[in-house]
Every structure is written in C-alpha cells, then in structure tokens.
Amino acid sequence: MQPHTKKLHWLFYILAFIVANVIIFFCVTAQPKFSLRLENQEEFKSVTIHIQTKGILPTKSVTATLANQPLALEKVDRNHYTTTVKDNGTLLVNVTNFNGMQQSRFENIVTIDNAAPTITGEVTKEGVVTLLLDDSQSGINYDGLYGIDGNGHRLLPTSIDHDNEKVVFQYSGGKIDVHAVDNIGNESTTTFYDKDAKNSNIYNPNIEYDIGNVKEQSKDQSAQAYQPTKSND
Template identity: 35%
Template sequence: MKQTRTRRRRKTDSGDLRTVLLFYVLPFIVINSIIFYLFTAKPKVEITVGDTEDYLTTTATVRIRSLFPTKNLVIAKDGEAVNAEKLGSKTYSVPIDSNGVLEVSVQNFNGMSAAEFAHINILDDTAPAITEYTLDDEGVITITLADTQSGVDFESVYAVDSQEDQVFPLSEDRSAGEVKFDMDSHGLTLHARDFTGNEVQVTFTSHKDGDKEVLNSIEGTETSILASEQPEETAAAEPAEEESPEAEATEEDPAEDAENDEI
C-alpha cells in the first residue's frame, strides 16, 4: 500500500511540474521573447551602387529589411538630402551624378534605427594625367597621357604656341597614350580632355643648357565636369613695406613732449 501511494504521489508531482512548465514557464518565456524582439528589432539597410555607362551618372538601390513599418527614412549624399524614387515595398532608387558618400538612415515604428554608408567613386571627375614628357634633339616633344576611367579623347588633343596659334599633334600612338608636337621654347600649352569632358591644360617651356634644349618644370590646371571646379590663380604675396628709420625718427614721442612742456 505504501509503495502504491508513493508512486501515485510521484506521478502527481510529475504532472504538476509539467503543468507549471507547459502553462506558466514556457508561455512566460515566449511572450517575453516576443516583447523583447518587438522593442529591440532593428532594421537593416542594403545599398547597391550600379555600374555606369557614361562615367557621368549611375544609380544606387536602397533596400530596407524589416518586419515593421518605416517611421522615418533619410537618404543624403555628402550631407545633403537627395530625392529617391520608390520602386516597391521598402526599395528605393537614387540617381547619382557625382562621386561622394551616400548615407541612408532609417527608423522603425518601435523607435529602433540603423544607418548605412556607401562610397561612390566610379564616376570620372578627374582630367587626364600627364605621366611622362620628353624632348628629343630634333625639338619634338613627346607627351604621354593616361585616364583610367572614361579614357583620353585624342580627338580633343591640341596645343597653343607662344604666338597663340593652334597646332595639332605631329603623330599619335593611342595605344601608348603618346602625342608628339614641335616644341616652342617660349611656351607650348597642351589641351586634352577625356570622354566625360574633364580637361587638362599644361604649359611646357624649355631653355638652352649649353648646346642642348632642356625642358623646364610644367605648369597646368584641371577642369572637372562633375565637380564644376574652376582653376584658381595663385599670386605671390608682395612683401610688406617696412617703415624707414628716418620715418621712425620723425615720429614724436608723447612722453618726451610732456617733459618738454614741464620744463
């Protein structure tokens, strides 16, 4: 009899424990987990920058990953808000016409927020670079141009000599990026653009070193189509005029005047 009662008591205790776990502990854990998720779930932001065909424009696609409605959405580039076209549920298209940083900030209705950044540098805002230049004994200058994005537009390459006459290359090697001109020792200004319109202007001069003509340091400017930058002219600061000792001597000292008046 005692063994039977003990077994029944154990079964009752086991059933009570299961009841507590199933109907109290487990629902408590599940409900609190759901509440915790509702209050702490953050949205996710995905930014995809597309390719460019003309090196002037591209498109970025912004996707918001969240189960909750979006309360606030801010899309900015370099700190300035930009217009975005809504493509679908939480998907936006952003037109890009210059390099920079695209920033997306989003806030859910539960107050949780997230931000994502994308650096855009696939657009061509740099003029062709002059990588090498040499002058041969026959007075012909060879200039090597390079542009790693849209490429050098060799149809735009020309020069202006010291007489303000426009001259064109004697020859071109487009695969090597080389152009040749007759050198003008008093000044030969090269003009070259890439296929997006960025332009470089560089002036070459030379001087006699014995019987040999030697190139001087080059001077030039760049104009970017995307950045709309204008070349700045720099001028050497003129030294300040110093006051001569005679002028200092002619200045009257108020203290000395006061002493003279007392005498």
C-alpha cells in the same frame, strides 16, 4: 475544478506570459535589415543607388547622405528606394524601424569620372614636346587633343602612341598650351616652354615646366619676372 485541470491552466498562463514577453522583446529590440546596391551608369557619369528594406517590422524612415549632404530618395515600392548621384564621395544609408532601432551602412563611391586627364612631359628640344597622358577612368579622347603655340596657331599632334598614351607635338613661338580631354568631356591644359623662352616675358616662374630636360620651379609665388639662376662654377 480538478487539480489536474488547474495545473494545465497555470501552465497555459505561464507559456502565454513567456510568449508575450518574447514578442515584446523582439518588437523592442529588432533591428532593421536592408540591402544596398550601387549601379554604375554608362560613361562614368553617374551611379544609381538602390536600397531594399527586408525587415519583418515596419520601416519608419530611410535616409541617405553623400559627403554629408542629404540625398532625395524616390520610393519605388513598399520596400525599394532609389536615387542617382553624379559625384564621388562617402555614402551613408540609415534605416530606422518603427521601434526606433537603426541600422547604418557606409559605401565609397569612386567610379564617377569628374577628374581631368593628367598631362606630363618634357621639351626634348626647341619646338618639340613629348607628352604622357593619363586618365584612369573614361580614358583619353585623342580626337579632342590639340595645342596652341606661341603664335596662336592651333596644332594637332605630330604623332600619337595609343598603347603607351604618348604624344608628340611640334610647335613654334617659344611655347605650347596642350589641351587634353577625356571621353566624357573633362579637360585639362598644361603649358610647356622652349629653352629660349626662359628670358622672355611669357615665362611664368610660378608654374613648373620641363625646359630642355631640366625641371625648374620658382620658389617665389608672386608674379615677378623670371631671374636666371647664377651658377656657382
């Protein structure tokens, strides 16, 4: 073998060794790559999660949890996984390559409306309550808004200001239970009492009310009868 040819053989072996080690290093250390997409469904009821793996190396596993609870993923095709959730929370997606290398990603899901509307207001005078309603996601369903007064009568609002989400009820019987619902069915109820209801048996000292423009709340959490506060004057 000529010296020149022998040198070429050695150079070939060295290059092959380098290439082989580069390939081995890549296979051992390559981390998985993937994309994560959240698709909000109509009416704020659910979110569909799409996971698309993109790495060159084969994927060993794809897992996901929501609020630390495992999710069942459906494999749509070789690289596409999906699932639908109906609760808000912290989403964790973990993809593992066949070499054991992992890649994780967190996302916060906050678009699902599972909270009831907020009702605040005050009794402006006996038999009249002015309310402010709020629902930041699906919105207030004003067709489902009603009240039950102290005599058990079902009442509709006297007036509704849609722009300012302001509602007025007129009622009798010393109190009114206001029922508000949002556009996907979450419902809340708040009770308001007249001034004169303070001395009646229907007054509950464990709930905060607006009574005649004065907000009162019992410090005693037991279900005892209401005791009027004595004035120092």
